[in-house]
Amino acid sequence: MIENQIKLEKIDDFRWQIPRSYKPGMRVPGLIYADEKLLKDIYQDKALEQVANVAFLPGIVNYSLAMPDIHWGYGFPIGGVAATDIEDGGVVSPGGVGFDINCGVRLMRTNLEYEDVKDKIKDLVYRLFSDVPAGVGSKGDIRLSAKEEKEILIKGSQWAVAHGYGIEDDLDCTEERGAISGADPDVVSERAYERGKAQSGTLGSGNHFLEIQVIDQLYDADLCDSFGLNLGQIMVMIHSGSRGLGYQICEDYTRNMVHCLQKYNINLPDRQLACAPVNSPEGRSYLAAMKCAANYAWANRQCLMHLTRLSFEKVLGTSWEKLGMQLIYDVAHNIAKIEKYEIDGITKNLCVHRKGATRAFPPGHPALPEKYKLTGQPVIIPGDMGRNSYLLVGTEKARETFYSACHGAGRVKSRTAATKSINLNVLLKELESKGIIVKASGRGTIVEEAPQAYKDVNDVVNVVHNAGISRRVCRMRPLGVIKG
Amino acid sequence: MKTYEILEHTADIGIRVKARDLSGLFKAAGLALFQLSAEKQPTKDKEKHKLVINQKANSLEELFINWLNELLSLSAVEAMVFEDLQISKIDEHNIEAVALGSDMKNYKINSEIKAATYHALKIEKNNSGWIAEVIFDV
Numbered sequence: 001m002i003e004n005q006i007k008l009e010k011i012d013d014f015r016w017q018i019p020r021s022y023k024p025g026m027r028v029p030g031l032i033y034a035d036e037k038l039l040k041d042i043y044q045d046k047a048l049e050q051v052a053n054v055a056f057l058p059g060i061v062n063y064s065l066a067m068p069d070i071h072w073g074y075g076f077p078i079g080g081v082a083a084t085d086i087e088d089g090g091v092v093s094p095g096g097v098g099f100d101i102n103c104g105v106r107l108m109r110t111n112l113e114y115e116d117v118k119d120k121i122k123d124l125v126y127r128l129f130s131d132v133p134a135g136v137g138s139k140g141d142i143r144l145s146a147k148e149e150k151e152i153l154i155k156g157s158q159w160a161v162a163h164g165y166g167i168e169d170d171l172d173c174t175e176e177r178g179a180i181s182g183a184d185p186d187v188v189s190e191r192a193y194e195r196g197k198a199q200s201g202t203l204g205s206g207n208h209f210l211e212i213q214v215i216d217q218l219y220d221a222d223l224c225d226s227f228g229l230n231l232g233q234i235m236v237m238i239h240s241g242s243r244g245l246g247y248q249i250c251e252d253y254t255r256n257m258v259h260c261l262q263k264y265n266i267n268l269p270d271r272q273l274a275c276a277p278v279n280s281p282e283g284r285s286y287l288a289a290m291k292c293a294a295n296y297a298w299a300n301r302q303c304l305m306h307l308t309r310l311s312f313e314k315v316l317g318t319s320w321e322k323l324g325m326q327l328i329y330d331v332a333h334n335i336a337k338i339e340k341y342e343i344d345g346i347t348k349n350l351c352v353h354r355k356g357a358t359r360a361f362p363p364g365h366p367a368l369p370e371k372y373k374l375t376g377q378p379v380i381i382p383g384d385m386g387r388n389s390y391l392l393v394g395t396e397k398a399r400e401t402f403y404s405a406c407h408g409a410g411r412v413k414s415r416t417a418a419t420k421s422i423n424l425n426v427l428l429k430e431l432e433s434k435g436i437i438v439k440a441s442g443r444g445t446i447v448e449e450a451p452q453a454y455k456d457v458n459d460v461v462n463v464v465h466n467a468g469i470s471r472r473v474c475r476m477r478p479l480g481v482i483k484g
Numbered sequence: 485m486k487t488y489e490i491l492e493h494t495a496d497i498g499i500r501v502k503a504r505d506l507s508g509l510f511k512a513a514g515l516a517l518f519q520l521s522a523e524k525q526p527t528k529d530k531e532k533h534k535l536v537i538n539q540k541a542n543s544l545e546e547l548f549i550n551w552l553n554e555l556l557s558l559s560a561v562e563a564m565v566f567e568d569l570q571i572s573k574i575d576e577h578n579i580e581a582v583a584l585g586s587d588m589k590n591y592k593i594n595s596e597i598k599a600a601t602y603h604a605l606k607i608e609k610n611n612s613g614w615i616a617e618v619i620f621d622v
Contacts, residue, residue: 045494046604072494074603074619099598099621194561244560247598251553258546258602271545271602411495415595415622444594 006048008032008039014467018052018064025267026055031063033401033467038068038459041412045072047079053269054082058277059090061343061350065401067357068463069410069455073098075272078356078411081404083341086278086349091266093275094257094286096353097336099250101290102297103208103241104332105407106174107380107391108305109227110312111324112234114214114479120315122437124212125480127311129439132210132304133202134484149193150185156295157330160302170302172369174330175359178298180337183291188245189252192289196245196296202304207449209483210308211237211382213389213476223393223473226375227328235476236325237389238304239382241334242297249293253286278338278351287336294335301330328391329378333358333407341402352402360394360405360470379470383409383457385438385449385481386431390461390472397468405470409457418453419444431481440483449483486519487512497597497620498604504613507571510548510579513616514555514569517600520620522565522591529590533564535583544576544607548616551579552600563588597622 008016011031016039018030030051034042042048047070054076055064061083070079075095084090117124144152152159157178160166171177213235218224242249257274260266260282266275276282305327309320316323336353343350361368361377368377376393383389387409394403413421424447431438440446464470491498497520501512537554541547559566564585573580598621606617 047494074496074601074621078495095601191557191561195557247560248557251557251599254602255546255550255553259542271605274602414492414494415497416490417492442592442594448595 006052014463018048020055023052023269025269026052027057027060028055028063030055030066032066032070033463033469034068034070035459035463038455038463041455042070044412047072047077050075050077051080053273054080054096056268057082057084057091057093057273057275058266059084059086059088061085065404067404067406068460069356069406069408071410071412073355075270076353076355079406080355081353081357081401083350083352083402084278085343086338086351089277090351091275092278092283092286092336092351093273093353094250094253094290095272095274096355097250097290098334098355099247100241100334101246101249101293102332103334104297104301104330105237105239105380105382106301106305106330107328107378108236108308109229109324109326109328110234110236114232114234117234117316121212121480123315124312125437125439125482127315128210128308128480128482131311132307132482134441134482144197146193149197152299153185153188153292153295154183155179156298157302160299160306165303165306170305170327172371173327174298174302175332176298178302178330179295180291182288183295184288185292187285187289188249188292192245192248192252195248196243202243202300208240209385209481210304211385211389211478211482212480213237213478215474216388216477217475219472219474223375227378227391227473229474236308237380237382237476238301238308240297240301240304242293243300245296246293249289253289257282257286290336294332297332298330329380331358331380339402341399350402352404354404356407357404358407360392360398360403362394362396362398362403376471379405381406381408381457381461384451384454385478385483386434386436386451387477388457389476389478390457391474392461392464392470392472395468395471398470401469405464406460409454409460411453412455413453415448415453418448418450422447422450422452436478436481438481438483442484445483488516488519491617493619496622498617499620500615500617502613502615506614507574509614509616510551510574511569511571513548513552513618514566517552517555517597517620518559518565518567521595521597522593525590525592527590529587532567532584532586533562535562535585537579537581537583539579541577545602545605547577547579548607548618549600549602549605552618555583556597556599558583559585565591595622
């Protein structure tokens with residue numbers, strides 16, 4: 001346990017403030033979304049200190065924010081959100097995005113009901129495990145020429161759909177239509193290309209997963225109708241990122257931006273927050289490279305979804321279209337985006353860092369596709385492999401968090417502590433008794449990612465719902481889990 | 485032989501390494517990356533691949549992080565696990581080394597280390613030599 005000196009000031013039951021006076025150099029206060037139960041866990045590590053450190057970033061607006069799944073990361077806390085004012089010297093920090101750029105999650109519905117497929121879950125899990133490449137450094141069947149790789153970095157999911165790995169509707173249901181503009185492959189190093197090569201269409205390892213889930217709770221009947229969701233319906237969730245390409249881009253630009261601190265006279269308490277003004281050659285280059293990795297990740301999740309649809313077809317002997325396997329939405333949770341907000345009556349372009357946080361646009365937001373204009377943006381929150389996952393929607397109240405919500409359950413136990421205290425066979429039996437089948441390429445991953453290592457996602461989602469920064473639609477529980 | 489001790493971190497992995505000199509410190513931290521993530525499997529493939537690694541930096545901390553990240557990056561690109569690191573020259577700003585690697589297929593990879601970070605980085609000299617603490621993103 002870490003001794004924590006930070007005294008939080010309570011704003012209401014779900015919001016707590018770190019005053020600027022906590023550390024000289026904080027430009028804004030810290031604002032943490034949590035209830036008293038979650039705060040006990042949050043106090044156990046150094047995440048709050050990291051919230052205070054992020055408040056040092058030049059140009060930061062309003063608050064250094066933390067979602068209820070916040071935990072200790074490097075540089076930014078995981079679950080951290082910070083927006084900087086571009087015209088006021090606002091910076092972009094690769095550490096505010098992380099190594100796995102556009103690590104994110106997508107949720108797909110099906111027409112299947114639990115009763116129809118309960119005896120086939122095992123077949124589906126084994127088929128998916130065999131057809132979807134997973135594991136460290138795993139390589140996919142999708143082989144690319146150097147020219148095609150550059151094309152993916154610009155066109156993202158749109159490349160995948162154009163090559164038969166999906167349909168146009170999938171793009172409508174993907175943040176940025178799966179391709180954020182401004183990606184420049186020329187600012188991506190050769191090394192990054194090499195590291196990303198051959199990994200398209202692969203899941204990766206660690207906390208990445210593919211899950212077959214069933215809806216076990218509805219919260220809002222109207223919203224569920226809008227999304228075509230019912231109790232007992234089978235869903236599929238995919239969690240993956242930009243693989244080696246993203247890691248290398250983050251490393252290349254952190255290496256470079258450590259030198260920017262002196263050049264732009266920036267004082268920070270942690271060098272992993274290394275940054276440069278958005279309006280500087282270094283800042284612009286990083287964003288153009290980051291967008292390449294973001295597009296690569298969207299293409300990757302699109303390909304993974306395509307492989308999933310094919311696996312379902314093979315096992316169930318029906319086309320994926322007939323199975324109703326439609327994408328609900330795909331969201332990034334490690335990214336920096338330029339978004340417009342009104343600050344003190346003036347519309348400003350802000351660079352919004354979401355490090356382990358989900359964009360949550362409200363109903364009517366211009367960036368939303370027609371089908372979600374009335375509901376608000378779907379917000380997908382994966383939990384751990386033994387408990388639940390959620391679908392929520394964004395709300396107008398989330399303006400106070402730059403339209404951001406949590407991204408998951410949040411770790412509470414270190415990987416080493418989990419490995420020491422959890423027995424794999426006992427864990428697998430426990431999961432099996434709950435009707436959950438797990439297949440992983442590394443046995444160690446299952447233990448490291450055990451439910452005991454995470455906060456209860458139900459507590460986390462309660463806070464974002466009750467604080468009003470997102471609204472619950474429905475809850476899922478896992479049936480089959482494929483892990484890297 | 486294990487060259488490191490683990491430091492608890494909620495989401496990632498921290499390590500502490502100790503050595504009599506800088507060369508030993510860099511070697512111990514570098515080998516820890518692979519001892520943490522890879523497990524050798526029985527194999528007849530005894531071939532060792534040699535890769536030259538030269539790094540320059542403005543400070544010792546930067547050199548340390550750049551060195552570790554270069555090892556991770558090369559390991560991923562070359563699909564190799566490094567089993568020995570021979571450092572021929574080192575000072576606060578430069579390192580010249582040869583990494584001896586075995587094909588990744590001879591290993592079971594248990595976890596993926598994405599990068600070494602500056603967060604809570606410590607490199608200190610004391611009476612008995614050098615000590616470093618570093619957090620890896622996993």
